[in-house]
Amino acid sequence: MKLYPGAVSVLDVQATLGECPVWSARENVLYFADILAPAIHRFDPASGAHSVLPMPEHTGCFGLRAGGGFVAAMRSGVFLLDAAGRVERKVGDNPTDPAQSRFNDGRVDPWGRFWCGTIWQPRDRPAGVLCRLDPDLSFRVVAGDVLVSNGLAFAPGRDRMYHSDTPNHVLYAYPLDPTTGEPGSRAMLKRFPQGQGRPDGAAVDSEGCYWSALFDGGRVVRLSPAGELLAEIPLPVRWPTMVAFGGPDLKTLFITSSRENRSEAELAQYPQSGNLFAVTVDVAGRVEPCFAG
Numbered sequence: 001m002k003l004y005p006g007a008v009s010v011l012d013v014q015a016t017l018g019e020c021p022v023w024s025a026r027e028n029v030l031y032f033a034d035i036l037a038p039a040i041h042r043f044d045p046a047s048g049a050h051s052v053l054p055m056p057e058h059t060g061c062f063g064l065r066a067g068g069g070f071v072a073a074m075r076s077g078v079f080l081l082d083a084a085g086r087v088e089r090k091v092g093d094n095p096t097d098p099a100q101s102r103f104n105d106g107r108v109d110p111w112g113r114f115w116c117g118t119i120w121q122p123r124d125r126p127a128g129v130l131c132r133l134d135p136d137l138s139f140r141v142v143a144g145d146v147l148v149s150n151g152l153a154f155a156p157g158r159d160r161m162y163h164s165d166t167p168n169h170v171l172y173a174y175p176l177d178p179t180t181g182e183p184g185s186r187a188m189l190k191r192f193p194q195g196q197g198r199p200d201g202a203a204v205d206s207e208g209c210y211w212s213a214l215f216d217g218g219r220v221v222r223l224s225p226a227g228e229l230l231a232e233i234p235l236p237v238r239w240p241t242m243v244a245f246g247g248p249d250l251k252t253l254f255i256t257s258s259r260e261n262r263s264e265a266e267l268a269q270y271p272q273s274g275n276l277f278a279v280t281v282d283v284a285g286r287v288e289p290c291f292a293g
Ligand SMILES: O=C(O)[C@H](O)[C@@H](O)[C@H](O)[C@H](O)CS(=O)(=O)O
Pocket: 017, 019, 035, 104, 105, 119, 148, 150, 166, 167, 168, 198, 200, 201, 215, 241, 258
């Protein structure tokens, strides 16, 4: 098992719930959300420039649009935003009760479609769902039966979709039709042991391996397509939330983190909670697709 050097803080942003890092190859900058601020941040690692786009609702995840701007999954639904983060229009409603759920993790797939999943906040039943917005702006529920929809990522061969349910400590894999991108039935790929962190946001690298932020585990792990542990990246915080490959060679792994619901004692022990971290790795990621709608 390979141990990478520890990731270091590159932006002392202290986000409440940093999430959804997305590298813009077009602009050579990283966008990421602070779900609860709510806001989308823009960070240029080359210059250190940092700006914030306020959002109208809790913003779980977003994708970049091919023509510029964002598609963003918030609490009440999914919205198209312009490049300044201003709402252009709503294109889908949260299919579960927005008073008890919000959108959480998501991303654009190789077919240019935007997937976004919900977190069922009462946590009394697996009422979280996974939805998909197609370029024609049709919006549907594709899967469900999770508490916290997380860890969405797609294999380079366009033949597999990964999806995790964080509080249940499980990572699923769905077979995909490589032509249409339609998913088959999910199968359990990995159950993470209790007390060692649970699978939050993720990304798949150019070799097809799955990098998972282990929430409450203080590290990121690299898994083979079969779910075997290949490498680890230690972190100076316990609550990483998601990873993204970026930089000119896509070998910088950016990692967002959370300080949500942490006690004063926990924040004193992990004062960099909520910051953006980065580490150089020896395998390239892949360019994040843009939403085609
Ligand atoms: O960061 C996220 O994806 C969620 O919004 C977080 O709240 C986190 O994943 C979640 O809190 C993990 S768990 O439900 O506590 O297991």
